[in-house]
Amino acid sequence: MQERPKIGDVARMAGVSTATVSRVLSNPQIVSAETRRLVEEAIRETGYRLNQAARNLRHRRTGGIVALVPNLANPFFSQILSGIASVLAPAGFNLLVADTRAEGGASILNYAEPSRADGLIVLDGSLPAEALARRVPVVLACEWIPGLAAPRVKIDNRAAAMMAVEHLIGLGHRRIAHVAGPPGNVLTQARLAGTEQALAERGMPAPLVLPGDFTLASGRRAGEAWLALPARERPTAVFLASDEMACGFIGEVQHHGVAVPRDVSVIGFDDIELVAHMTPPLSTIRQPREAIGRRAAQRLLDRIGGDDGAEDTILPVELVLRGSTAAWAAIR
Amino acid sequence: MQERPKIGDVARMAGVSTATVSRVLSNPQIVSAETRRLVEEAIRETGYRLNQAARNLRHRRTGGIVALVPNLANPFFSQILSGIASVLAPAGFNLLVADTRAEGGASILNYAEPSRADGLIVLDGSLPAEALARRVPVVLACEWIPGLAAPRVKIDNRAAAMMAVEHLIGLGHRRIAHVAGPPGNVLTQARLAGTEQALAERGMPAPLVLPGDFTLASGRRAGEAWLALPARERPTAVFLASDEMACGFIGEVQHHGVAVPRDVSVIGFDDIELVAHMTPPLSTIRQPREAIGRRAAQRLLDRIGGDDGAEDTILPVELVLRGSTAAWAAIR
DNA sequence: AAGGTTATTGCAATCGATTACATACGTCGG
DNA sequence: CCGACGTATGTAATCGATTGCAATAACCTT
Structure with missing residues (x-):
């Protein structure tokens, strides 16, 4: 009994066949009470532990979700992962995490393998649709991939952006800037479109759009760009497509003596945890990240269970008003 | 050819045995060039993809690290994970992530199974040592479990805390407070010990120690506690055992009109990304999180490869001085 | 030319579980 | 008392690859 005991060892000790042991393991109620007791006893005695690899091979499944x-490293995603994990664990699935930036693009394809994972939750909209098509069940969360037919769990980014901008308009702001996300990103487009639509509906001019990529550093650069404008032309309010950028922006302008929200109102997007504790606390759009993760995981489990629907799940956002936005007195 | 092709299908098409196909897959150089070409052709033609579960079963390994x-959801860990992933992926291992809070304590044991994972990286010091002993190779990172013999990859928390406190002393502060981590945590103890030692070595009185648990909210509460002190007794500098707490602390005191660092110097621990962009930017101790993750992963791969050493790896920290700490003019 | 190498390749056992099918034993209605 | 049926268990095939050993061919050596 040096080696790790296998099902046969348990069977021998209990005086039954391996089939019976297996049944005790996966379908106890069809085994007589007495035999079951014997087998359970033997399992305890031998310290037997099921070999997952063998079971997976037989069941043609892996028990893992990628x-x-x-x-x-981005905190935004880790909270979604947390939501995913909270659904997957009770359902008996492992969570495999792969960083699409860290891995070579080609190797991503390996994950969309039935022998590696039973399903895929994709949080990256920049992957090629063809790599994911016709393989394991896929659910898209937050971002999505144009042309890929898979259920999506997301928010209404356009409407959310409109909420943010309408809030600024409501405060009396007339020159409003938008700091966009990375070019080509579906979220960037939707949030920009929402910004433009909100302004257009009020008959206001198109926004000044500054480039960004969701990162702190790009927020700082947007701050520099804002500072570089002649004071008279500076937008009095800025809507940034991510909270991280908003932090960078505020840090930069405060560093140059600009007061928020006195001199410029700032609103972000995401409601990452820290921004509630900055000075001033950041007004923002809250994405329900945990909920997005949970719903995406549930949706995927449904698909694995045979549900073939591909309809989207749209989760509600919330406009969170804190101290970084304030009314603009037109006469200054 | 409806079904997903298996190795036998490839073999038939190439006119060789399954053994040869397998060799082409895992040991190409021992197959003659001509045969190899044939097999590779057949693989392409059939669209064959290796079944990992079968290979794992045969190899008695899983290809996964937990x-x-x-x-x-804590950004601190996600960056370590990022470092881990960057080493594991090229080495052909999957990264499985399990949240020990989300999962029931019992199920954690399941992960320490050779049939589930080839190794374990533990970032949680609160797990019971016995659950992890005598199973798969383990490496501890950041936190550690007293009584568990396994290589650790960490920083010198005591020395790091001393650096922080010596910095404050050097700035002229004489009343210094420490906001500790969760009780019982090994990091809490080491950082507190370092704080006390630094003060003792200068012949200064023991620090005021406020309770905390690394979270933003507990930092806020520490801020309240600080504010509640009579102004004359307030420590002029505070060293908090995590950056998150430092953010909460600063947010709280600023909210009550206290200026940092004019009225109180604040130094944190970790150097999470955001704190460089706050106003004021936070002075802190930088932990090399990516490097910790990478080293832990490398160490684990070594162990899996047969290296039985259990010595610790201590990575250097860095005192990062920003705007939240300033000299204290004794006469006020 | 016989014996010895070396390079390729195939046969079949193996990894450790699951499960379709067969078997054995009661039980019960007619 | 017989056959039908239900329950509990065993036998053996199966999941899809890997690999030790054997077989064959080709090539040397002396």
Whole structure:
């Protein structure tokens, strides 16, 4: 009994066949109470532990779900992962995490393998649709991939952006800037479109759009760009497509003596945890990240269970008003 | 050819045995060039993809490494995971992530199974040592479990805390407070010990120690506690055992009109990304999180490869001085 | 030319579980 | 008392690859 005991060892000790042991393990109620007791006893005695690899091979499943994340180090994603994990664990699935930036693009394809994972949650909209098509069940969360037919769990980014901008308009702001996300990103487009639509509906001019990429550093650069404008032309309010950028922006302008929200109102997007504790606390759009993760995981489990629907799940956002936005007195 | 092709289908098409196909897959150089070409052709033609579960069963390995994290939603850990992933992926291992808080304590044991994972990276010091002993190779990162013999990859928390406190002393502060981590945590103890030692070595009185648990909210509460002190007795500098707490602390005191660093110097621990962009930017101790993750992963791969050493790896920290700490003019 | 190498390749056992099918034993209605 | 049926268990095939050993061919050596 040096080696790790296998099912046969248990069977021998209990005086039954391996089939019976297996049944005790996966379908106890069809085994007589007495035999079951014997087998359970033997399992305890031998310290037997099931070999997952063998079971997986037989069942033609892996028990694992892969989450493809563009950047694991980004706190935004970790909270979604947390939601995913909270659903997967009770359902008996492992969560595999792969960073699509860290891995070579080609190897991503390996994850979309039935022998590696039973399903895929994709959080990165920049992956090629063809790599994911016709393989394991896929659910898209937050971002999505144009042309890929898979259920999506997301928010209404356009409407959310409109909420943010309408809030600024409501405060009396007339020159409004938008700091966009990375070019080509589906979220960037939707949030920009929402910004433009909100302004257009009020008959206001198109926004000044500054480039960004969701990162702190790009927020700082947007701050520099704002500072570089002649004071008379500076937008009095800025809507940034991510909270991280908003932090960078505020840090930069405060560093140059600009007061928020006195001199400029700032609103972000995401409601990452820290921004509630800054000075001033950041007004923002809250994405229900945990809920997005949970719903995406549930949706995927449904698909694995045979549900073939591909309809989207749209989760509600919330406009969170804190101290970084304030009314603009037109006469200054 | 409806079904997903298996190795036998490839063999038939190439006119060779399954053994040869397998060799082409895992040991190409021992197959003659001509045969190899034939097989590769057949693989392409059939669209064959290796079944990992079968290979794993035969190899008695899983190709997966589990990281046990106390809280996936915490950005501190996600960056370590990022480092881990960057080493594991090229080495052909999957990263499985399990949130020890989300999962029931019992199920954690399941991860320490050779049939589930080839190794374990534990980032949670609160797990019971016995659950992890005598199973798969383990490496501890950041936190550690007293009584568990396994290589650790960490920083010198005591020395790091001393650096922080010596910095404050050097700025002329004489009343220094420490906001500790969760009780019982090994990091809490080491950082507190370092704080006390630094003060003792200068012949200064023991620090005021406020309770905390690494979270933003507990930092806020520490801020309240600080504010509640009579102004004359307030420590002029505070060293908090995590950056998150430092953010909460600063947010709280600023909210009550206290200026940092004019009225109180604040130094944190970790150097999470955001704190460089706050106003004021936070002075802190930088932990090389990516490097910790990478080293832990490398160490684990070594162990899996047969290296039985259990010595610790201590990575250097860096005192990062920003705007939240300033000299204290004794006469006020 | 016989014996010895070396390079390729195939046969079949193996990894450790699951499960369709067969078997054995009661039980019960007619 | 017989056959039908239900329950509990065993036998053996199966999941899809890997690999030790054997077989064959080609090539040397002396």
